[in-house]
Amino acid sequence: MSESFVVTVEPLGRQVVYRGDQTILDACLRAGVWLPHSCTHGTCATCKSEVLDGDVDHSDASSFALMDFERDEGKLLTCCATPRSDVTIEAEIDIDEDIEMAPVEDYLGTLVEKSEIAKDTLRLMVELVRDIAFNAGQYMKFTVPASQSGAAVDRTWSIGSPPADSRRLEFHVRMVPGGRGTAGWVFDGLAVGDTFSMSGPYGRFVLHTGEDNHTIMVAGGTGLAPIKAMLRHGLKHAAYGGEMSLYQGGRSREWLDDVDYFTALAREFEQFTYRPCLSEETAEEVAADGGDPTAYAYGMVTDVIAADHASLSGCKGYLCGPPLMVEAALKTLMSKRLFPRDIYREEFFNAG
Numbered sequence: 535m536s537e538s539f540v541v542t543v544e545p546l547g548r549q550v551v552y553r554g555d556q557t558i559l560d561a562c563l564r565a566g567v568w569l570p571h572s573c574t575h576g577t578c579a580t581c582k583s584e585v586l587d588g589d590v591d592h593s594d595a596s597s598f599a600l601m602d603f604e605r606d607e608g609k610l611l612t613c614c615a616t617p618r619s620d621v622t623i624e625a626e627i628d629i630d631e632d633i634e635m636a637p638v639e640d641y642l643g644t645l646v647e648k649s650e651i652a653k654d655t656l657r658l659m660v661e662l663v664r665d666i667a668f669n670a671g672q673y674m675k676f677t678v679p680a681s682q683s684g685a686a687v688d689r690t691w692s693i694g695s696p697p698a699d700s701r702r703l704e705f706h707v708r709m710v711p712g713g714r715g716t717a718g719w720v721f722d723g724l725a726v727g728d729t730f731s732m733s734g735p736y737g738r739f740v741l742h743t744g745e746d747n748h749t750i751m752v753a754g755g756t757g758l759a760p761i762k763a764m765l766r767h768g769l770k771h772a773a774y775g776g777e778m779s780l781y782q783g784g785r786s787r788e789w790l791d792d793v794d795y796f797t798a799l800a801r802e803f804e805q806f807t808y809r810p811c812l813s814e815e816t817a818e819e820v821a822a823d824g825g826d827p828t829a830y831a832y833g834m835v836t837d838v839i840a841a842d843h844a845s846l847s848g849c850k851g852y853l854c855g856p857p858l859m860v861e862a863a864l865k866t867l868m869s870k871r872l873f874p875r876d877i878y879r880e881e882f883f884n885a886g
């Protein structure tokens with residue numbers, strides 16, 4: 535039987551009873567106490583906090599995300615650490631008070647649809663046995679079952695459907711060769727009708743709906759999924775007041791998912807502008823095999839944004855995708871006079 539400890543979270547002054555095999559982060563999120571986090575597996579350092587009192591086991595926190603001298607100074611990664619006694623930690627609470635975050639809970643999901651939507655990319659539609667509350671942009675943690683290639687592992691994928699669809703969730707999964715969760719499960723083994731465990735919602739990359747600024751959204755790869763949830767929620771359910779623009783980057787058309795969906799959305803909502811950008815395919819190549827060259831912009835997504843806008847002052851930015859793309863987009867938006875505090879971003883570290 536595992537021991538039970540009390541975790542006190544400052545500056546909130548909230549207390550959580552910790553029982554057994556979770557991390558401090560999980561125990562807090564499940565008790566409805568919000569702590570900052572992103573990757574949830576010890577690599578991004580978003581959850582780094584300070585131990586004010588008590589002992590913790592750092593478990594498998596990477597020495598890049600939590601360096602030895604930081605451990606000595608009393609820092610911890612809440613997504614890896616477990617308490618060894620009653621502990622008091624101090625976290626940097628970075629979520630707006632006006633955004634309500636649902637507690638993390640366990641769910642059973644059944645795969646009801648699996649389809650290819652871009653090169654090496656699948657859409658999964660998952661039916662839950664009960665409703666889930668989440669914010670547009672959050673993600674779920676899937677339990678990849680144990681198999682011949684190893685013990686059960688966790689993988690996280692963002693929800694691409696809006697919170698109004700509280701039982702049927704959409705996910706986009708990109709293949710990682712040799713990956714236990716992607717190549718070894720989603721792409722090879724997981725079939726329609728299969729049931730599996732998941733938990734969530736996680737993440738702080740969420741749409742801030744009480745605003746009417748022009749929203750510039752930039753997505754690369756499966757970073758499109760949380761952006762899609764935000765757009766669907768903002769346009770169809772939350773009556774978001776401002777303009778919304780989506781810049782979706784890909785090397786060529788085969789790498790861009792849901793182009794038809796967003797093209798139709800742009801026809802339906804005047805306030806929404808869609809710019810699919812091709813970095814390695816030209817207008818001539820698109821025309822040569824019967825495509826509509828006017829449907830795309832050409833060049834890196836950051837160059838297209840820069841050419842479209844003299845200034846982005848007063849806008850909000852939402853960036854999601856590979857770290858290099860997010861970094862480049864951040865620089866572009868800032869060079870167009872958008873403040874860092876007005877740019878929300880999520881970098882995808884694909885664990886495979």
Ligand code: FES
Binds near residue numbers: 577579582
């Ligand atoms: Fe803890 Fe990423 S290191 S959330």
